Every structure is written in structure tokens, then in C-alpha cells.
Amino acid sequence: MRSSSSLADLERQVGQLLIMGFDGTELSPKLASLIKRIQPGGVILFARNIVTTRETHELLSSCQKTVATVLFRCVDMEGGLVDRLKNALAPAPSPAEVFATGDRKLFRKHGWIIGEECRAVGFNVDFAPVSDLAYEASRTVMRSRAVSADPIETVEYVRAFLKGLSDAGVLGCGKHFPGLGEGKLDSHHELPTIEKPWKRLFEADLVPYRTLRRDFPFVMVSHAAYPAVTGDHTPASLSKQWISGVLRSKIGYRGLIASDDLEMGGVLSAAPIERASIETIRAGADLFLICHKEEFVTRSFEAVVREAERDRRFAARVAESARRVGAFKKRRLGSKRLASPPGAAKTEQLTRRLWEFCEEVRLKTIQRQETA
Numbered sequence: 001m002r003s004s005s006s007l008a009d010l011e012r013q014v015g016q017l018l019i020m021g022f023d024g025t026e027l028s029p030k031l032a033s034l035i036k037r038i039q040p041g042g043v044i045l046f047a048r049n050i051v052t053t054r055e056t057h058e059l060l061s062s063c064q065k066t067v068a069t070v071l072f073r074c075v076d077m078e079g080g081l082v083d084r085l086k087n088a089l090a091p092a093p094s095p096a097e098v099f100a101t102g103d104r105k106l107f108r109k110h111g112w113i114i115g116e117e118c119r120a121v122g123f124n125v126d127f128a129p130v131s132d133l134a135y136e137a138s139r140t141v142m143r144s145r146a147v148s149a150d151p152i153e154t155v156e157y158v159r160a161f162l163k164g165l166s167d168a169g170v171l172g173c174g175k176h177f178p179g180l181g182e183g184k185l186d187s188h189h190e191l192p193t194i195e196k197p198w199k200r201l202f203e204a205d206l207v208p209y210r211t212l213r214r215d216f217p218f219v220m221v222s223h224a225a226y227p228a229v230t231g232d233h234t235p236a237s238l239s240k241q242w243i244s245g246v247l248r249s250k251i252g253y254r255g256l257i258a259s260d261d262l263e264m265g266g267v268l269s270a271a272p273i274e275r276a277s278i279e280t281i282r283a284g285a286d287l288f289l290i291c292h293k294e295e296f297v298t299r300s301f302e303a304v305v306r307e308a309e310r311d312r313r314f315a316a317r318v319a320e321s322a323r324r325v326g327a328f329k330k331r332r333l334g335s336k337r338l339a340s341p342p343g344a345a346k347t348e349q350l351t352r353r354l355w356e357f358c359e360e361v362r363l364k365t366i367q368r369q370e371t372a
Contacts, residue, residue: 007305010315013322014304015039017281019072019258021291025051027062034294035066038301041325042072042125044291047084053121053350056088057341060122070329070336072287074125077114080144082128085117089347090354092117093361094144095129099157101364107157111164111172113357117350118170122338127220127258129161131174131208133181141186149181151207158208162215171332174212176222176260177247178236179205183224187266191235192224201229206251213253217332220258221247221285223266235267237280244284256328258287263296274303282314286321 019042022031035043043063050056060073076082080094098110111129118126132138133154134146147157158174165172176187178201183192196205209219221243225233229241236242237259247253259280260267267276277288277300288304290297308315342350 007309010308010318011305012039013318014301014308016041016069016322016325017287017304017318018042018297018301019044019074019287019289020297021046021049021261021289022294022297023048023292025049025055026059027066031294032062032066034297035063038297039067039069040071040297041069041287042074044074044076044127044289045084045123046076046291047087050084050088053085053088053342053347056085056121057338061338061341064122064336064338069326070333072125072329072333073123073338074127075118075123076127077118077123078128078130078145079110079114082145085121088121089117090351091358092354093358095147095157095161096134096144097365098361099147099153100368101361102368103364104156104160106361106364107160108164108167109357111161112167113164113353115165115168115170116353118165119168119339120342120346120350122341123170124333125171125173125218126165127173127175127218128165129158129172129174130176131158131212132176132179133205135181137182137184138180141183142180146181151204155208155211159212159215162212171217173218173220173258174209174216175220176224177209177219178222178226178242180222180224181205183222185266187223187260187264189265191233191266191269193233194224194226195228196226197228201226206246209247209253210251213251216253216255217328218256218258218287219247219253220260221280223260223264223270225270233270235270237262237267237285238271238276238283240283242283243280248284256286256325257284259285259289261289261291262300263290263292273300276300277304278307278314281321282317284317286324 079092185192
């Protein structure tokens, strides 16, 4: 039996591997108590949590004050279909719209504009840009989130967007490894099965991860099955072959690996959330995301702790990722302090900048079409 101090150390390690979401636009006493108990590595906000820029900043600041270490303060901000701040500020153009300009300076500016939005309200991590290839098979699912079926063109946009985010002081993420470009189903609801063989995946879908392995601070792993590679229908997010074998060993990625949201139907069709939380860490992920229900957060946290108490090899796996997360935070995040909350003038500046960028993208696209 573990001593109380060793159990506390284990719970601290597991907490650092969890990025949690929740309902509401302010920190309720119940939620504050949960965050204080678990001490998560990060929090993630969605449109349901965001009303105004100042309220968003206050919510993130409240979360940060509840934990002892600097938080990954996360959001999905791609522009277009996935734009969590459009009601608080103004809509940002989609990746496909910006890519249609053919202007690499605008690709980078897209990342910078979105990064400035994120940083102003307190985020330090943006789970963007999408690095999936824009194949016909996934057109009805991915739509304007993916930019090109050509992996080299995708790399050009993704690299520039990441640099723009970095210019604004925000960390980006490659997603959804190893690629949802051939996925015909939405992994939010069902498990996509992608029959593409290894050679074709390696030469196309994996090119962004191979090329940008030193550029991605985070890589997010998809809830899709690749039976031609693994021989079964295990989602990549739970697959040691994909996470430890391909991403870590073959590609040589050294940043942080995160599961996609474990509340999504694509993974829950394969395992209950407690088992999914354990198996994604066992497979080699450093972070597991549970983005909505507080009950699922509690159940998964407790399940991972119990498994680490039972299984020494799993406990070593947890400790390895906890060390990696801690070193990453020290190296890349620094202080827990958020910038000052955005006032009316800053909010107006951000909104105006977004509208001006949208117009710049529109005019550049027209100009390109006229000269084609």
C-alpha cells in the first residue's frame, strides 16, 4: 500500500496529464473545488464558456489562481467553422479561405491574428492548425478546416500559421495525427475507419508530421482506426503502435502528445472513458483531454490513479509524461501570470484588425483569381 505522501505525488503526476473542460462562464464553487483537488495540467474553453473578452480573461485567471503550477490554458481557434471567439470579437476567416490567397505572408498573419486574440484573453495554447489533407473523402466532414490535398502545400500553410501563433506568444498544435483526410465519418460521433495502407499514409498524410516534427509544440492524436496498419480497429489515440512506435520512434517527435477529447463518440465506441484515459497514456500520450462533463473528469482521474497504484509499469509511464510536461512548462510557459485583461480599446482594436484581415483575404483572393 502506498503512503499518503506517495499517493499525493502520484495524484499530482496524473493531474498534470489531464486537460479538462467544463460548463459555464464563471468558476462555480463546485468547479473550483474540483480543479483545486485535481490540479490539472490544463483547462480548455469552448464557445459555451465564452461571452466577452473580459469575462473570458476572468475565467481563465480564476482557473489559474486555483492551481499551483502554470496551466495550459487551451482553446481550439482555427478560424471559420472552429472559431470560439467570434461572438466575443469578430469572425476569423477559415484556413481554406486564407489558403486560397496563395500568399504565405497571409498564412503567417492568419496565425498571428488568431494568436493575438487568444493571448489577449488569457490563452497560451491553441489546438490549431489542422494538418489533415483535404481529400474528397473527408470533404463533408472537414470542409474549410483543411487546406489542400497536397502535403507540401499543407506544410507551407501549417508552418506559417504556427510561426504566426508563436509571434503572438501562443503555442500551436498539429492535428489530427496520423491524418483524418480519408475519414468519411465525424469522429465526434462515430469511429472513422481509414483503410489506407502504411506506404501511402507515410508518403502523404504523415508528411506534415515528418516535416514539422521540430515545429509542433503539441501533436493531437485522432480517434480513427487504421486497420491496414494496426491489424485491428483500435483508435490511433489508444494505439501504442501509432503513438510510441510511429510518432515517437519512427518520426522522432519530441514535443507533447495529446489525445483528442476522450468524450468523443469515435473513442467511446471502442472503450469507456476510464479505460480510454488509461490506454491513451499507456500507448504513449502525455496529455489526455476530457472536455465537458465534470463527472467524467473525476472518474477518469481516479481510474488513472488506481491503475498506476496497481501497475508499476503504468506508474512509470505516468511519471515519464509528468516529467516531460513539467520540463515543457518550465521551458515554454514560464510565469503563471496572465497579461492584463483587455479593455474596451483593446477589444475594439482586435475586432477592427479581424475585419481588416478578412477584407485583405477577400481582395487577395479576387486578385489571384483574376490573374489566374
